[in-house]
Amino acid sequence: MGKYNEFDQLRVSGVQHADIKGYQFSREDVDARSLANLYARYMGNVFTHEMKPLEVEILVAEVGAQLGQDQIFHILYDGTVVDEERFTALGGEAEAITGRLAQAYRADWPLAEALTASVNALRGPDRPLTPHELEVAVLDRGNGRRAFRRVLEAEVTELVSGERPKRRGAKEGADQPGPAAETAEPATAGTDGGTGTGL
């Protein structure tokens, strides 16, 4: 999240880095930690040497081959990396959202439950939030070649309303509406990219 042109450039750079690494070595060698380190180094460098720091925060998430090997890194504008456990929120009202998430969080919950809780945490008590206003994606370790999968509006509606819970819950606990979120806009549960690795 942050200043659009800055985070979009960083997002594309991350995608380029991940794809190049997967091409040059193997897709298995693409991981969140090295990408987070590169972001941290670049943003830290800009923070100390340039006219102005980058006004962005980045989230890099990875699903491992097994439960418990997942990673979430939160990189701040000065290059500080925070290794997050379980869930995190970025942007405006991040603390309030995190607080609400902490109350609802349950390990190994299905996607529908995780998404509903995330949407509730995101909107708070007095603000409606329709599926149309959300951008949702999951990193699903059972998704084949690419773990990243966009959850489109129709499916979001279905998951949140619980009307037809035919889809067996996600293997991956969706920590946030978009655990793959690399850049999330404050107002939406925005996800972007897919640099979230596990690509």
Place this chain on the structure above:
Amino acid sequence: MTLPVFAPGQDPGPNFNEVVRRLGLSPFAVAGGGAGPGGGAKPFEVTHGTTICAVRYADGVVMAGDRRATAGSAIAHRTMEKVHAADTHSGVAIAGAAGPAMEMVKLFQLQLEHYEKVEGQALSLEGKANQLSQMVRANLGMAMQGFVVVPLFAGYDLRRAKGRIYTYDPTGGRYEETEYHADGSGGRDARTTIKLGFREDMSRDEGVELCVRALWQAADEDSATGGPDVVRGIYPTVATISARGFELVAEAEVAAAFGRVMATLSSAEVNRPAGPGAGTGVGTGTSRRSKRS
């Protein structure tokens, strides 16, 4: 490694080939120099992959390829995969020099995925076909030295709701086929078989069987094309591409299709006259083989 950050005017954007080139990793850069068109003896035998085919059916396209790779007259591999998913709704099959061909498939898959990640939506089917055309053209230098790669691209066009097939020549020329195509050294034989058996709006099973039959005929006439290997249990790679996406046909199903094809073929063989002069024996059950033995 460092984070690839390009200046605003220099950013290659969603073009992964260009990113690869900028970072000095392009596999096509090694071409050039060396012998001219067809010139000079090759210093070594190159591994070649051969017969591949694609046929339209009611719900999309069936793609198939045999499993043999040859180096000169030797069999280099028995289990090569020549039909690959390019992305969720398209597939690419390759014939020609195996090394550059596999590299091209890998780059092509990455290019489509990279575009989608950067742009947020997938390329149109025609866009994908044109991308592949550019990659074949980039290989022209190598093709001139004998390392020709000829892919076959097919996919389900989600916008037009139909299966489409694209073929290529070594210079990158791109042609859309309306019904079917086959390429590689046994391509002619496969094509003839498909031509005789093709009908509009075939079912999935009929499409799979027609491809399998075409590959059998190609293997029967062309030494570089592998037939079904019953001893080792190796069967051609067959895939369907429809609105549901790219799906590999299970090996057991391919084996079963082969069983049906072989049953009809052997009864045809049994009932066939033994050659010129034996034309009177039609349908008498006089086997060609028993006459020779």
